Amino acid sequence: MAVAVPSSPEPLTLEPRLEPPLASLLGAGNLLPSLVDALGSPLNVLLPEQIAENAARFRAAYRTHRLGGRVYFAHKANRSSALLRRLAATDAAVDVASLGELQHALGAGFTPDRIMATGPKDRAFLWLAARTGVTVNADSAGELDELAALVRAHHLARIPVLVRLSAFDGPGARVLTRPSRFGTPAAALDGLLTTLERHADALELTGVGYHLDTTSTEEKARALEGCIRALDACRSRGLRPRVVDIGGGFGVNYLAHGAEWERYTSELTAAVLGRRPPLTWRGHGYGLRNDGGTLRGALALYPAHRPVAGAGYLDALLALPAPSFGGRPLATLLLENLYDLCTEPGRALVDQCGAVLARVLEVRRTDSGEPLVRLAMKADDAGLEEHGVLVDPVLIGRDGVRAAPGDGPAAGVYLAGSLCLEADLITRRMVSLPRLPRPGDLLAFANTAGYCMDFQTSRAQRQPVARTVAAWQEEGSWHWCLDEQYWPITRPGGEP
Amino acid sequence: MRYDSITEAIGNTPLVRIDPAVHGLRHIDLYAKLELLNPFGSVKDRAAWNMARPGLPAAVAHGSQVVELSSGNTAKALAVIAGMHGLPFKSVTNRMRIPEIKDLLLLLGADIEELPGQSECLDPSNTEDPLTLFHRELSGPGSNYLHTDQYFNPRNTEAHTAGTGPEIVKDLDGCAPDWFIACVGTAGSSTGVARVLREHDPRVRVVGLVAAKSDFIPGIRTWDEVHEVGLFDPATYDTVEAVSSDEAIEGMLALARRCGILAGPTGGAAYHGTVRHLRDIDAELTARQESGEEVIRQSAVFIVCDRIESYLSYTKRRRPDLFRQPPRKNTLADLTESEIAAAPAVGTPEARQWIERDRPLVVDLRSPFAYAALHIEGAINIVDELFDELVRGGLPFSTRQPVLLVCPVGEQSARYAALLTRMGHPDVRSLSGGVIAWRDAGAPLVRD
Numbered sequence: 001m002a003v004a005v006p007s008s009p010e011p012l013t014l015e016p017r018l019e020p021p022l023a024s025l026l027g028a029g030n031l032l033p034s035l036v037d038a039l040g041s042p043l044n045v046l047l048p049e050q051i052a053e054n055a056a057r058f059r060a061a062y063r064t065h066r067l068g069g070r071v072y073f074a075h076k077a078n079r080s081s082a083l084l085r086r087l088a089a090t091d092a093a094v095d096v097a098s099l100g101e102l103q104h105a106l107g108a109g110f111t112p113d114r115i116m117a118t119g120p121k122d123r124a125f126l127w128l129a130a131r132t133g134v135t136v137n138a139d140s141a142g143e144l145d146e147l148a149a150l151v152r153a154h155h156l157a158r159i160p161v162l163v164r165l166s167a168f169d170g171p172g173a174r175v176l177t178r179p180s181r182f183g184t185p186a187a188a189l190d191g192l193l194t195t196l197e198r199h200a201d202a203l204e205l206t207g208v209g210y211h212l213d214t215t216s217t218e219e220k221a222r223a224l225e226g227c228i229r230a231l232d233a234c235r236s237r238g239l240r241p242r243v244v245d246i247g248g249g250f251g252v253n254y255l256a257h258g259a260e261w262e263r264y265t266s267e268l269t270a271a272v273l274g275r276r277p278p279l280t281w282r283g284h285g286y287g288l289r290n291d292g293g294t295l296r297g298a299l300a301l302y303p304a305h306r307p308v309a310g311a312g313y314l315d316a317l318l319a320l321p322a323p324s325f326g327g328r329p330l331a332t333l334l335l336e337n338l339y340d341l342c343t344e345p346g347r348a349l350v351d352q353c354g355a356v357l358a359r360v361l362e363v364r365r366t367d368s369g370e371p372l373v374r375l376a377m378k379a380d381d382a383g384l385e386e387h388g389v390l391v392d393p394v395l396i397g398r399d400g401v402r403a404a405p406g407d408g409p410a411a412g413v414y415l416a417g418s419l420c421l422e423a424d425l426i427t428r429r430m431v432s433l434p435r436l437p438r439p440g441d442l443l444a445f446a447n448t449a450g451y452c453m454d455f456q457t458s459r460a461q462r463q464p465v466a467r468t469v470a471a472w473q474e475e476g477s478w479h480w481c482l483d484e485q486y487w488p489i490t491r492p493g494g495e496p
Numbered sequence: 497m498r499y500d501s502i503t504e505a506i507g508n509t510p511l512v513r514i515d516p517a518v519h520g521l522r523h524i525d526l527y528a529k530l531e532l533l534n535p536f537g538s539v540k541d542r543a544a545w546n547m548a549r550p551g552l553p554a555a556v557a558h559g560s561q562v563v564e565l566s567s568g569n570t571a572k573a574l575a576v577i578a579g580m581h582g583l584p585f586k587s588v589t590n591r592m593r594i595p596e597i598k599d600l601l602l603l604l605g606a607d608i609e610e611l612p613g614q615s616e617c618l619d620p621s622n623t624e625d626p627l628t629l630f631h632r633e634l635s636g637p638g639s640n641y642l643h644t645d646q647y648f649n650p651r652n653t654e655a656h657t658a659g660t661g662p663e664i665v666k667d668l669d670g671c672a673p674d675w676f677i678a679c680v681g682t683a684g685s686s687t688g689v690a691r692v693l694r695e696h697d698p699r700v701r702v703v704g705l706v707a708a709k710s711d712f713i714p715g716i717r718t719w720d721e722v723h724e725v726g727l728f729d730p731a732t733y734d735t736v737e738a739v740s741s742d743e744a745i746e747g748m749l750a751l752a753r754r755c756g757i758l759a760g761p762t763g764g765a766a767y768h769g770t771v772r773h774l775r776d777i778d779a780e781l782t783a784r785q786e787s788g789e790e791v792i793r794q795s796a797v798f799i800v801c802d803r804i805e806s807y808l809s810y811t812k813r814r815r816p817d818l819f820r821q822p823p824r825k826n827t828l829a830d831l832t833e834s835e836i837a838a839a840p841a842v843g844t845p846e847a848r849q850w851i852e853r854d855r856p857l858v859v860d861l862r863s864p865f866a867y868a869a870l871h872i873e874g875a876i877n878i879v880d881e882l883f884d885e886l887v888r889g890g891l892p893f894s895t896r897q898p899v900l901l902v903c904p905v906g907e908q909s910a911r912y913a914a915l916l917t918r919m920g921h922p923d924v925r926s927l928s929g930g931v932i933a934w935r936d937a938g939a940p941l942v943r944d
Contacts, residue, residue, distance in 0.1 A: 066904070066905045066907070068932075174607070174608060174609050174610065175610045175612075176609055176610060176611055176612050177612050178612050178615065213615050214612055214613040214614065214615065215613050215614045215615070216612065216613020216614070218610075218613070219612060219613055228865075232865070232869050235869055235870070235943065236943070258710070262709045262710060265720065266709065266719055266720055269720050269723055273723060293729075294723065294724065294725070294726050294728070295723040295724045296724075297628075298628075303614060325863060325865055326863065326879075326881075328863055332863075332904070333863070333865075333866070335904040335905065335932070336862035336863055336866040336903070336904045336931075337862075337865070337866040337869055337870075338866075338870060338904075338931065338932055338935055
């Protein structure tokens with residue numbers, strides 16, 4: 001019987017993928033320990049230059065396919081002002097999903113033609129959107145009615161609107177898609193267009209869009225085809241739409257090595273089936289379970305190693321053949337129908353844009369012998385576990401030196417937060433560190449700027465919320481300021 | 497041989513010896529069990545028929561839909577069997593990765609449902625994977641399904657304990673082979689056959705073949721996926737080894753080109769995995785013989801699961817070198833950058849005047865759908881791929897007829913203008929910046 005995987009005495013590493021700027025920050029000597037000393041643990045550090053670089057990569061993918069249109073940063077991925085202000089200095093745009101985000105975007109320097117309001121909207125959010133003239137991505141006919149009424153009642157200018165569609169059908173095999181709470185079924189387009197025609201004095205349809213929660217390019221290809229068909233229906237009724245909004249979901253590659261990810265998931269399967277010692281806190285299966293020797297359930301983890309992600313994923317999607325249009329590439333389909341492309345990357349635009357730092361408070365073994373490291377943070381300060389992203393943190397010594405393999409015997413540890421709560425585990429996976437941490441060391445959760453930094457953070461137990469700083473390199477050294485004090489023209493020492 | 501129903505032709509497939517000159521093993525006879533000769537084309541015909549048969553009378557009485565989780569041969573066989581009994585068939589699948597099989601299933605009248613891809617934004621509170629939803633629908637109130645359940649149904653294995661296994665023993669003159677090698681898909685054939693062979697002779701050694709983790713070979717599961725199969729019991733196999741898609745295609749070529757066995761990549765993987773596993777053993781036997789020991793000949797059997805024809809695009813994507821294309825005439829690829837740069841081009845204002853004055857033929861190279869939506873008045877539509885075919889045969893219009901070529905941004909039209917110029921057309925021009933520049937200049941576009 002050769003199937004059983006031999007148990008590995010070494011903890012299984014999942015090394016984070018670090019591009020040079022983030023790697024340089026984590027190796028910047030005394031900078032990070034002194035920042036945490038001064039500003040407390042946990043601490044968020046952001047790299048505003050990186051978001052500009054990421055936006056340029058998306059722009060390059062547009063150029064490859066000769067497509068026009070805007071890249072909208074899905075603001076919800078991170079609350080930072082520095083990231084938004086830096087992005088405002090590029091040609092990118094922003095997608096806001098709340099009144100607060102809209103105010104923030106306007107204040108960061110985005111003009112209304114570079115802002116799109118999406119998601120569920122209350123009256124105040126719609127009002128400010130209409131008043132300033134940003135594009136409204138409408139969820140339903142009811143929202144269009146409400147918006148039109150606002151425009152008329154207050155004698156506002158005509159508002160550009162996009163409508164979000166869902167539940168696309170296509171020829172051949174039926175492709176099932178997770179049902180969404182958002183958008184209007186493509187089959188109900190006629191009613192929606194009737195609504196738009198009724199409001200022609202107040203609303204101007206500029207395009208249609210979708211946002212699918214899936215990693216599958218085939219499903220997205222089908223939705224894009226559905227949008228092209230819907231836009232043609234708009235044109236046949238005399239409307240003049242010109243954009244297709246394909247939403248976000250371009251993904252991030254979190255890991256440096258695909259082989260580590262493959263080995264980890266295989267071993268996790270073996271652990272769930274009882275063929276090796278557990279890799280997780282109390283044998284947690286991340287959605288997998290053992291049903292009499294057969295594996296059941298589905299792995300509820302983010303696919304942390306994604307060789308094609310971000311702008312590369314967009315490029316691949318645009319090159320995909322459109323099955324119901326004779327296999328022409330989707331980009332060609334957009335181009336020859338004279339449509340611009342809108343994208344709303346969130347996680348992908350803040351890839352490599354920052355890290356969460358936390359101080360090690362205690363290192364001990366539990367009664368059952370599990371090595372446990374307690375950190376000066378709560379699990380909700382770095383939502384890796386919440387988002388199913390498995391990746392090792394980077395260990396930085398009290399002296400600022402990043403621990404490297406060979407510094408000591410490699411250590412597999414569980415990470416606990418500082419809440420007085422059994423569930424406050426920062427990771428239920430045993431993470432791998434080059435050596436056992438010591439109190440006073442720092443752990444850096446790298447590449448957490450997308451949804452895994454401040455999305456879910458709370459003030460539970462009156463514990464502090466992380467402060468956020470922006471850091472950048474100039475003349476070979478690192479500089480920083482508080483997030484709210486950063487502007488793209490900020491110089492070292494605060495000189496303009 | 498005369499049969500009343502095509503289903504009677506399932507099974508009793510030949511066991512064919514592979515020429516030692518091909519496999520190179522000196523002390524081991526290698527036999528291929530030709531499951532590709534089943535009437536619907538694969539080893540799955542046996543399991544599909546055996547699983548569906550008991551439920552068919554009731555399904556016919558209630559007009560039930562036959563359903564299975566399959567993206568390949570089981571679906572194909574069940575689609576035929578369901579059709580023969582006037583029943584609808586639905587195949588639910590993660591992803592149909594073989595386009596030919598997908599089209600074939602649609603042709604056979606099957607309904608295909610593809611499950612959604614992995615969620616991009618994880619919702620940890622959502623424990624309902626698509627498969628759980630599928631099973632819930634099957635067992636829901638008022639459901640009317642005949643679910644054959646190939647990954648868990650013991651009648652899948654039974655089709656091979658009653659058929660495939662005993663046939664092999666009979667064809668080897670009542671002996672079990674020393675080796676049995678099978679790819680693990682549903683594990684039905686390997687488990688069933690192994691059981692029969694071991695009962696006959698417990699010394700039979702069984703090798704299971706799986707795909708490497710990130711690889712894809714049709715009909716074979718990967719290291720991790722085998723654990724999701726209810727029929728998979730690790731104790732069935734003395735060893736489990738991985739094969740790659742490259743090896744599967746190499747094996748497929750050896751069987752097709754040198755043995756006259758038109759096997760698909762699954763059969764190719766079985767052949768390649770078999771020879772690879774036995775090569776060392778054969779070398780050891782040779783060494784023992786050379787040292788004077790008496791060596792008894794051994795035998796090995798592997799299963800050829802299905803046929804080659806459905807996997808042309810699979811193979812083409814991985815091995816384009818195997819599909820030699822004849823050199824083409826008049827293609828864009830022959831053009832030099834300087835020829836393209838020198839192609840005659842006109843901007844929008846100039847083009848409008850030219851159209852007014854000389855009435856050139858305006859050829860819109862975009863797709864019919866895009867053309868129908870909006871185009872330059874009077875333009876005719878010849879979509880680029882069709883135009884490409886046309887010019888291969890020569891100039892598609894008179895040299896006395898001026899031509900304006902139009903594409904989205906003026907790149908493709910410049911290439912074709914260069915090509916047509918090279919082919920001798922005196923007045924062909926490309927619309928600079930394409931129809932997008934035309935629109936942006938405020939020039940009129942019409943919709944018929």
